[in-house]
Amino acid sequence: MGPDAVPGTPEFDLFIKEVVKEITVKCGQKCTAIRRIMVPENLVEDVQIAVGQRLEKTVIGNPTTEGVRMGALAGQDQMREVKEQVELLLKENQIVFGNLDQVEAIGADGSKGAFMSPILMRNDDPFNNSAVHNIEAFGPVSTILPYKTLDEAVALTKLGLGSLCASIVTNDEKTARDFALGAASYHGRILVLNGECAKESTGHGSPMPLLVHGGPGRAGGGEEMGGKRGVLHYMQRTAIQGSPTMITAITDVYQQGAKQKEVLLNPFMKHFEDVEIGETLITHKHTVTEADIINFANVSGDHFYAHTDVTSLGGTLFEGRVAHGYWILSKAAGMFVENRKCPVLLNYGIDEARFTKPVYPGMTIGVRLTCKEKVQQEKRDEEDIKKGIVKWLVEVYDQDNETCAIATILTMVRNVEEGG
Numbered sequence: 001m002g003p004d005a006v007p008g009t010p011e012f013d014l015f016i017k018e019v020v021k022e023i024t025v026k027c028g029q030k031c032t033a034i035r036r037i038m039v040p041e042n043l044v045e046d047v048q049i050a051v052g053q054r055l056e057k058t059v060i061g062n063p064t065t066e067g068v069r070m071g072a073l074a075g076q077d078q079m080r081e082v083k084e085q086v087e088l089l090l091k092e093n094q095i096v097f098g099n100l101d102q103v104e105a106i107g108a109d110g111s112k113g114a115f116m117s118p119i120l121m122r123n124d125d126p127f128n129n130s131a132v133h134n135i136e137a138f139g140p141v142s143t144i145l146p147y148k149t150l151d152e153a154v155a156l157t158k159l160g161l162g163s164l165c166a167s168i169v170t171n172d173e174k175t176a177r178d179f180a181l182g183a184a185s186y187h188g189r190i191l192v193l194n195g196e197c198a199k200e201s202t203g204h205g206s207p208m209p210l211l212v213h214g215g216p217g218r219a220g221g222g223e224e225m226g227g228k229r230g231v232l233h234y235m236q237r238t239a240i241q242g243s244p245t246m247i248t249a250i251t252d253v254y255q256q257g258a259k260q261k262e263v264l265l266n267p268f269m270k271h272f273e274d275v276e277i278g279e280t281l282i283t284h285k286h287t288v289t290e291a292d293i294i295n296f297a298n299v300s301g302d303h304f305y306a307h308t309d310v311t312s313l314g315g316t317l318f319e320g321r322v323a324h325g326y327w328i329l330s331k332a333a334g335m336f337v338e339n340r341k342c343p344v345l346l347n348y349g350i351d352e353a354r355f356t357k358p359v360y361p362g363m364t365i366g367v368r369l370t371c372k373e374k375v376q377q378e379k380r381d382e383e384d385i386k387k388g389i390v391k392w393l394v395e396v397y398d399q400d401n402e403t404c405a406i407a408t409i410l411t412m413v414r415n416v417e418e419g420g
């Protein structure tokens with residue numbers, strides 16, 4: 001739980017919901033189930049009460065009986081093993097919800113089935129009482145651990161010596177970034193959960209084909225070893241889940257769909273270190289004319305029939321004379337490039353250009369220019385200018401706000417110390 005996820009916030013409710021779900025789904029018999037619940041020390045009581053209240057509403061018994069939310073463990077042997085592990089944990093922890101010896105089973109004989117009450121434990125000194133980091137009760141058992149600072153929370157996660165996955169529930173970008181970068185080396189996957197992505201989230205520990213299932217240390221590895229993956233297996237990787245805004249904050253690479261910071265000053269007027277990831281310039285608009293298309297055909301020499309011969313369009317995808325894709329990008333550049341001398345030294349190239357919708361005369365286009373990524377360059381020698389490469393997301397859209405073209409352009413930008 002992030003420090004900002006206080007009672008009354010969507011993140012607090014999400015946190016409680018995820019914890020209870022992981023305790024009760026499959027009776028907690030999952031390799032990715034939440035075993036250690038790390039909470040800011042000032043919120044421990046709130047979390048303990050809220051989790052307890054939701055667990056109280058969990059009906060245990062025959063899964064075919066209406067209203068039952070949690071069934072039995074895999075068998076009597078499994079239940080005995082879980083209880084033995086809980087007894088070991090009780091030497092350093094206390095039960096704050098649940099009963100090892102009593103459970104009410106609906107639609108079944110509780111004395112015969114492997115039914116077990118959810119057990120919520122609490123450890124007020126997790127750095128010294130360390131059994132919770134080493135002993136796993138493979139059932140509906142989890143323990144609340146308090147932390148004072150985010151650095152302590154990261155340190156606590158690492159005491160597990162390698163986990164399949166971890167989740168942090170926060171709406172604070174810095175908290176998400178600091179935790180993810182701090183805890184990544186000990187986890188196969190990290191889910192960043194907040195109100196923005198809650199509806200689309202697959203939840204804590206859900207296996208997905210594009211995510212690593214397996215982590216370092218005790219978590220082991222769950223990947224095929226053939227080909228490229230066989231090489232990657234020996235490299236430390238962590239998959240980060242979260243909203244586009246959170247992924248942007250963590251990686252310092254703008255993700256489409258993330259929040260944009262609209263600016264009035266053309267970012268080309270800024271030195272390399274002053275440009276911010278996600279800042280966006282929204283340009284003026286331009287209404288396309290036939291003269292634009294004909295003039296570009298003459299200047300470029302590109303007389304492709306779709307641009308110049310309207311009598312040849314039968315059976316094609318086009319409804320009429322269509323603008324050149326390269327004219328669209330050229331016009332876009334003319335709309336966002338700064339005319340005055342500025343820290344931008346040169347255009348370094350274009351990546352990932354796509355023309356996604358035909359542009360016809362009479363349509364009106366605009367541009368959103370967003371800082372996507374920054375890469376500082378090393379000076380080749382003492383006389384070289386200190387500079388970096390800025391990658392910009394260029395989105396050309398029409399009067400219906402539909403994307404017509406999209407590309408990544410690269411500019412070489414001077415640093416402040418060389419800029420006067």
